Amino acid sequence: MTTDQSNQRDALFNRLQGCFLSGPKSNTLLGGRTEALRRLQSYDPASYGSTRNHINSNVSRLSPYLRHGMISLTEVRDHLRSKFPNDPARLEEFLRQLAWRDFFEKVLTWHGYGLDEDLEEPKHGVARSTRIPLDILKGETSLPCIDGMLDDLFENGYLHNHARLWFAAYLCHFRGVRWQEGARLFRQYLYDGDIASNSASWQWVESTFANKPYFMNKDNIANFSNGKWCNSCRANCPFDADYPTLQQRLFGGSIAPLMSQAPANVMPNENTLSTKNDIPDNIAPLPPSTDLVWVHDGAMSCADNYLALNPSAAVAFVFNEPELKAEPWAFHRLAFVADGIDDLFKYLPNATKVTLVGDPVERLTTLANKLGATTIHLSEHPNPWVINTTEQLQLNFRVIIHPRPKFAEYTLEPKRFSRYWDKVAKQVLGHRPKSSNKRHQ
Numbered sequence: 001m002t003t004d005q006s007n008q009r010d011a012l013f014n015r016l017q018g019c020f021l022s023g024p025k026s027n028t029l030l031g032g033r034t035e036a037l038r039r040l041q042s043y044d045p046a047s048y049g050s051t052r053n054h055i056n057s058n059v060s061r062l063s064p065y066l067r068h069g070m071i072s073l074t075e076v077r078d079h080l081r082s083k084f085p086n087d088p089a090r091l092e093e094f095l096r097q098l099a100w101r102d103f104f105e106k107v108l109t110w111h112g113y114g115l116d117e118d119l120e121e122p123k124h125g126v127a128r129s130t131r132i133p134l135d136i137l138k139g140e141t142s143l144p145c146i147d148g149m150l151d152d153l154f155e156n157g158y159l160h161n162h163a164r165l166w167f168a169a170y171l172c173h174f175r176g177v178r179w180q181e182g183a184r185l186f187r188q189y190l191y192d193g194d195i196a197s198n199s200a201s202w203q204w205v206e207s208t209f210a211n212k213p214y215f216m217n218k219d220n221i222a223n224f225s226n227g228k229w230c231n232s233c234r235a236n237c238p239f240d241a242d243y244p245t246l247q248q249r250l251f252g253g254s255i256a257p258l259m260s261q262a263p264a265n266v267m268p269n270e271n272t273l274s275t276k277n278d279i280p281d282n283i284a285p286l287p288p289s290t291d292l293v294w295v296h297d298g299a300m301s302c303a304d305n306y307l308a309l310n311p312s313a314a315v316a317f318v319f320n321e322p323e324l325k326a327e328p329w330a331f332h333r334l335a336f337v338a339d340g341i342d343d344l345f346k347y348l349p350n351a352t353k354v355t356l357v358g359d360p361v362e363r364l365t366t367l368a369n370k371l372g373a374t375t376i377h378l379s380e381h382p383n384p385w386v387i388n389t390t391e392q393l394q395l396n397f398r399v400i401i402h403p404r405p406k407f408a409e410y411t412l413e414p415k416r417f418s419r420y421w422d423k424v425a426k427q428v429l430g431h432r433p434k435s436s437n438k439r440h441q
């Protein structure tokens with residue numbers, strides 16, 4: 001980073017005071033489409049199918065880039081299919097995992113803010129608390145595996161999928177905490193912190209979006225972590241039992257469903273409308289009938305139609321201050337997004353490009369009025385705050401929502417992945433699947 005860029009970054013984080021947790025780290029993940037493409041091009045999922053459940057397997061680590069739309073699911077699929085045209089078996093399991101992401105996005109599209117509440121009754125009757133115990137928040141549970149996972153979460157912003165499942169099962173079933181609290185912690189610290197894949201996966205573990213709760217035992221952790229923690233562990237291990245014993249211990253004979261206690265949705269609060277002065281005074285009005293393009297944090301790619309079709313529009317990214325104040329992100333997450341904005345703006349020919357901090361509706365309205373823009377473009381996205389913002393902008397502007405390329409066509413209610421996969425596998429893989437459905441995510 002040049003001194004100029006580093007000063008600009010400092011100024012941005014000054015404007016973001018109150019929106020982030022902890023501070024800069026030396027080993028942060030580089031955000032942006034350029035890095036996403038570099039990773040995709042060097043990735044070969046050769047051993048993925050047979051090893052993906054092991055925490056040291058050859059996973060792609062593409063999720064932070066997919067989450068922020070720096071690269072799309074269809075680009076990843078199409079690239080791999082054209083790179084390995086004669087080797088469908090090499091790709092099958094990896095493409096099936098991409099489909100899990102698409103499935104969860106469809107779940108979010110279907111339920112919107114409702115995904116923050118139990119989608120189904122839990123398949124057990126055990127009570128849940130609304131607080132994450134302090135030893136977990138401090139990463140000092142005295143269980144080396146769980147503390148190791150928490151260290152990865154807080155320090156590296158990444159957990160392998162299997163570790164996410166273990167931690168989620170630990171928090172919900174072994175410590176009796178509501179899944180929503182864990183999902184919030186993940187959103188704050190994971191580089192790929194998401195609504196769709198995150199909330200739906202937590203619900204899958206809790207059994208409010210699955211037919212039974214997911215939990216693991218010590219053998220499972222030891223086996224899929226190669227004994228990383230278990231070999232030298234002296235703790236009194238709560239996972240050290242066979243499955244029937246654990247099932248009895250965790251759920252007893254309970255079958256009575258528990259009523260959900262969903263939190264209020266985090267909605268932008270009108271009283272927190274920003275009065276920030278981050279729109280430059282000397283910003284020139286646009287020529288008549290020129291438009292404004294709103295880049296949100298789910299569509300940060302210069303290849304997206306909504307940007308490519310509007311090379312002379314003004315472009316604005318808005319950090320959603322009211323939401324970030326209600327649920328601050330780790331510094332590394334925001335830095336990743338800031339990298340993504342820098343990288344995006346570098347490749348856009350548009351003359352006017354601004355990064356704003358505040359309430360998105362207020363900031364975009366003020367900017368559009370100042371520029372004389374009457375039309376606002378954005379990329380379609382299922383995140384409820386994007387939909388909510390769009391609806392409010394539509395009251396004063398012509399808003400054009402550009403569709404994203406479809407990964408798979410599926411119009412039924414997305415209830416279970418197996419049903420969805422039965423219908424879409426051929427579209428995604430380009431042939432009928434060779435392996436059968438597996439329950440494990």
Ligand SMILES: Cc1cc2nc3c(=O)[nH]c(=O)nc-3n(C[C@H](O)[C@H](O)[C@H](O)COP(=O)(O)OP(=O)(O)OC[C@H]3O[C@@H](n4cnc5c(N)ncnc54)[C@H](O)[C@@H]3O)c2cc1C
Pocket residue numbers: 052058059060061062063064066067094097098099100101102104159160161162164165168186187190192193194195197198199201202205441
């Ligand atoms: C409790 C829990 C919470 C999760 N929270 C998130 C989250 O906030 N954001 C997020 O992007 N993913 C989340 N996942 C899904 C999954 O764990 C990550 O997408 C994956 O581990 C990312 O690593 P990767 O890119 O190396 O994956 P790879 O194994 O390389 O897989 C390739 C891509 O397939 C998709 N994918 C793989 N596994 C899954 C899965 N189980 N569900 C959905 N998509 C999948 C991802 O887009 C991933 O980038 C969560 C899973 C669990 C169990």
